[in-house]
Amino acid sequence: MLTKAQVRTAVREYIDDPGAKTWSDAALDILISMTQDNLWGDILDTASYWNSFYQLITSASYHAPGYLDLRPTGDGGDLTNRLYRIQKFIANGREFYPKDSRDFLLNAASSVGLTTVTAPIEQNYTYEILGDQLWFHPLGTTANPGFIELRYSYRPAAFTSIADGTTVGFVDGCEHALVLTAAANAMHRGDEEDPGKFLSLAFEARQRLFATIRRKYHGPTVPFSVSNPIEMGSI
Amino acid sequence: MKQLLSEARFDFRGGRVTSISPDLLNSNELVDATNCRIDSKYGAVTKRTGCQRLHQTAAPAAIKGVVQWDGPSGKQLVKIANGHLYYRNGFTLATAFTDEGTNVFSTTVPAFFMPFRDATSGAPLVLFIASGGKLFKWTGTVLTDITGTTTAADRIIAYHTRAFARNVNYKKTIFWGKVGDATVFTTGTKTDGGSALVNVLNGEEIIALEVIGSSLLMAAEDSVMRFTGHATDDIVISQDTEGISSEVGAVGPQALKRFENVAAMLNERGPYVVTETAVEPIGEQVLPDFDALDTTVLSSSVVGWNRGRKELMFCVPGSGDGSLNKTIYSQSVRLQAWQGPWNYSFGITCGARYEDTNGDEFWITGGSDGFLRHMDIGAKDDVLYDGSGGSNITMVAELPPLHFGRPGSQKVLSHIKLQAILPVGNNLTAGVAFDNAAFDNGYFVNATTDGILRDYRVDLNGYGYRLRTKFTDSSAVSPTIYGLRVNAYDMGRP
Numbered sequence: 049m050l051t052k053a054q055v056r057t058a059v060r061e062y063i064d065d066p067g068a069k070t071w072s073d074a075a076l077d078i079l080i081s082m083t084q085d086n087l088w089g090d091i092l093d094t095a096s097y098w099n100s101f102y103q104l105i106t107s108a109s110y111h112a113p114g115y116l117d118l119r120p121t122g123d124g125g126d127l128t129n130r131l132y133r134i135q136k137f138i139a140n141g142r143e144f145y146p147k148d149s150r151d152f153l154l155n156a157a158s159s160v161g162l163t164t165v166t167a168p169i170e171q172n173y174t175y176e177i178l179g180d181q182l183w184f185h186p187l188g189t190t191a192n193p194g195f196i197e198l199r200y201s202y203r204p205a206a207f208t209s210i211a212d213g214t215t216v217g218f219v220d221g222c223e224h225a226l227v228l229t230a231a232a233n234a235m236h237r238g239d240e241e242d243p244g245k246f247l248s249l250a251f252e253a254r255q256r257l258f259a260t261i262r263r264k265y266h267g268p269t270v271p272f273s274v275s276n277p278i279e280m281g282s283i
Numbered sequence: 284m285k286q287l288l289s290e291a292r293f294d295f296r297g298g299r300v301t302s303i304s305p306d307l308l309n310s311n312e313l314v315d316a317t318n319c320r321i322d323s324k325y326g327a328v329t330k331r332t333g334c335q336r337l338h339q340t341a342a343p344a345a346i347k348g349v350v351q352w353d354g355p356s357g358k359q360l361v362k363i364a365n366g367h368l369y370y371r372n373g374f375t376l377a378t379a380f381t382d383e384g385t386n387v388f389s390t391t392v393p394a395f396f397m398p399f400r401d402a403t404s405g406a407p408l409v410l411f412i413a414s415g416g417k418l419f420k421w422t423g424t425v426l427t428d429i430t431g432t433t434t435a436a437d438r439i440i441a442y443h444t445r446a447f448a449r450n451v452n453y454k455k456t457i458f459w460g461k462v463g464d465a466t467v468f469t470t471g472t473k474t475d476g477g478s479a480l481v482n483v484l485n486g487e488e489i490i491a492l493e494v495i496g497s498s499l500l501m502a503a504e505d506s507v508m509r510f511t512g513h514a515t516d517d518i519v520i521s522q523d524t525e526g527i528s529s530e531v532g533a534v535g536p537q538a539l540k541r542f543e544n545v546a547a548m549l550n551e552r553g554p555y556v557v558t559e560t561a562v563e564p565i566g567e568q569v570l571p572d573f574d575a576l577d578t579t580v581l582s583s584s585v586v587g588w589n590r591g592r593k594e595l596m597f598c599v600p601g602s603g604d605g606s607l608n609k610t611i612y613s614q615s616v617r618l619q620a621w622q623g624p625w626n627y628s629f630g631i632t633c634g635a636r637y638e639d640t641n642g643d644e645f646w647i648t649g650g651s652d653g654f655l656r657h658m659d660i661g662a663k664d665d666v667l668y669d670g671s672g673g674s675n676i677t678m679v680a681e682l683p684p685l686h687f688g689r690p691g692s693q694k695v696l697s698h699i700k701l702q703a704i705l706p707v708g709n710n711l712t713a714g715v716a717f718d719n720a721a722f723d724n725g726y727f728v729n730a731t732t733d734g735i736l737r738d739y740r741v742d743l744n745g746y747g748y749r750l751r752t753k754f755t756d757s758s759a760v761s762p763t764i765y766g767l768r769v770n771a772y773d774m775g776r777p
Contacts, residue, residue: 067726069698069742238695240772242284 050223053212055080055230058223062231062246071234081207083230084218087257088203091219092132095261096201098219101129105196113187116196118180125180129202137175137184138197144184147174222260225253285772288687288694293702293766295328295680296321298620300568306749308683312568315681315753320622321615322763323592329763330678330756331613331625335666337376337647337655342369346649348394349635352410354423358638361421362655363394363414368426374640376668383426389415389437393536393633397439397446399465411465413439416451420466433468434458438536440492441465442499443513447492454488456480457501457510457520473514481508482522490532491539493546498559500546502533507548507557528562531555535582537633540595542588542616547595549584554597554614565614569621572612573599580606587634589659591644593617596658598631598648607651608632628665628674629654662761677757680764685750687771694750694771696743699725701767706734706760713754717747736765746774 050058056076065071071079091098109126110116119125137144148171175184184196204217218226232246297312298321305314313319313328320331342364349362356372362380363369366388369380388394394414401409401420410421411429413436420427430436436448436458446465448458458478461467468476481489487503494500499510507527512518523529531550533539538549539557546557547565553573554566566573577600585608587596593616601610607630612623630651637647637657645659656665663673687694699713709732714722725741752769756762 065742066728067742069726069744238285238772238774240285240695240697 049215058227059230063234077208080230084207092201103198115181115183132201134200136199144173144175147176222257225257228253288771290685290687291768294326301571317679319678319680327763327765328680330761332659333661333663334656334658335660336668339668341653345632345651349649350396352398363388366390395439397441402464429466438492442494449489493539495546496559502539504532506532537585540586547586589646675759679755681753693774693776696745697770699741699767699769701739702765704736704763705732708760709762710758711756711762713741716751717745
């Protein structure tokens with residue numbers, strides 16, 4: 049686990065800019081932050097539940113006529129973390145499913161932002177994501193549940209928003225992928241220098257990262273095998 | 284990937300040049316050399332040396348004259364201040380100067396000194412002093428006013444075994460004394476004293492006297508005359524258009540100074556060198572600097588000669604010097620290159636050659652604050668007599684703008700590879716600025732400062748077209764820059 053300062057210093061060493069004359073700390077932090085988010089997208093596409101968070105939302109926290117603000121609370125939303133993908137939505141104990149986007153005609157009421165709905169014209173027990181908002185049906189205060197349970201994958205706190213001494217949210221032991229990819233991006237500045245070798249190294253580190261996140265156990269065992277798969281080199 | 288461009292500077296022997304567009308300067312010249320000196324190892328540039336007070340207690344008033352001469356007890360320092368003569372034998376700075384006691388010297392105009400033998404052949408060396416219309420003889424311990432038997436001198440100089448003087452009441456006439464006897468100026472035979480009116484055509488008074496080769500130079504405001512000959516039957520005074528110059532003269536009594544076999548002179552048109560036949564301008568590289576001086580007090584300028592360094596010193600009143608000579612423009616005579624301005628906190632009123640206890644040659648000055656100072660010692664200014672105190676000197680060396688061979692094309696900086704001696708405690712900065720932006724200091728990577736010539740990497744930042752590079756140090760030590768290579772990428776953008 050590396051701290052923010054350690055990651056930044058490692059990137060500086062790779063790009064040979066110890067005095068911050070090419071990249072200021074602020075600019076480099078933004079670059080590392082973008083790189084971190086990109087890699088987290090790859091991580092969560094490969095291992096959907098690597099960062100999965102369960103959040104209970106009470107009726108007081110969602111919005112009439114029936115939607116959640118998917119932004120983090122720090123940005124004025126309802127979520128504790130930075131949403132990547134919704135994994136499960138349960139309202140009042142009933143699981144909702146993503147609305148079929150082909151039901152666009154029935155979508156009209158919520159799409160135009162009606163706040164009073166007298167007839168349940170939407171397909172019940174579905175949700176749809178409109179920008180930063182997650183609308184769930186049926187709408188209306190009488191149909192609103194008392195509580196919502198949400199599970200979603202998320203990106204950790206942005207690199208730019210944490211303190212120098214705070215541990216960077218990343219796959220433990222695989223920070224090299226973050227450092228090298230950020231270094232390769234930094235070398236691109238102004239198309240001055242060739243980032244090719246850094247890209248090669250970053251690719252290797254990224255492959256190791258994926259190998260790490262695919263599974264956390266050693267794999268299936270084979271009955272009556274003379275040895276376990278690890279020893280046979282199959283993992 | 285962009286092309287890496289590189290431009291090197293390993294020679295600063297051209298010195299300061301301000302009279303030519305910075306973009307037109309030669310690669311070995313400097314836009315600014317404030318408090319810099321072209322190093323004794325030619326090619327490098329370093330901080331000028333500092334100065335140290337030669338005694339503990341200030342004289343009661345500004346020093347009006349100083350000389351080191353070979354007195355009866357060896358080297359003796361003599362200074363004139365507040366109407367008094369003060370003297371000290373030897374080289375011990377802790378020893379106080381002795382006040383001769385009488386109040387007879389001018390407190391307003393400079394005193395001039397002439398070591399000369401006494402009245403008879405084989406007599407010991409004595410010091411003659413002209414001060415505001417009086418001529419004195421100083422034996423090293425006894426002061427005698429000899430104005431009555433000589434002339435009301437305010438200038439004195441030895442030439443061809445005679446003393447030559449300007450009379451304060453007859454400033455267009457040169458007076459001379461008896462051969463081998465500076466105490467007698469009375470006329471008579473051709474070996475006795477005499478006088479001659481000079482500068483007849485334009486009528487300007489004699490300003491300064493100096494001797495070079497076989498000639499006595501007499502500088503007026505706008506001319507330099509030549510006096511040659513031993514006696515009345517062979518004396519020739521070449522003046523006006525027949526003289527050395529009918530165009531330029533000396534701005535003040537201390538603005539004409541012999542060095543080696545010629546003389547340096549300050550004219551309101553800049554510095555010149557005077558030979559026995561002609562004058563030559565020597566300050567064309569820095570004329571704007573001389574043009575910017577405080578001309579209202581330019582006549583108090585002092586031209587000095589640091590014999591050990593082989594450097595000319597033009598102590599002049601800068602525009603911000605409060606009517607004092609707080610600024611020196613120095614010329615390295617061997618390179619004929621300029622250094623400076625050298626900025627001081629005190630005014631310089633006079634100067635003299637100085638030989639230290641080891642026989643090494645230097646230059647000392649008298650100050651408006653009553654102190655004598657060794658002007659070529661250490662790395663701090665105005666150090667006290669005991670070596671304590673003093674103030675740091677800030678050097679600034681700015682290179683001509685770099686275009687990397689591609690003016691008009693945008694460059695992005697990478698780094699400098701600097702070859703320099705950086706002593707412990709230095710705070711040298713390498714500032715870069717594109718297109719008149721503010722200077723941004725580079726970052727010394729893994730800088731070891733140990734006073735050894737090393738290679739340093741200085742990381743830079745910035746985009747632009749025309750790069751200015753400036754080295755600054757304000758520490759108590761003296762860094763030396765031997766050369767550098769600046770690296771940048773060509774962005775390929777117009």
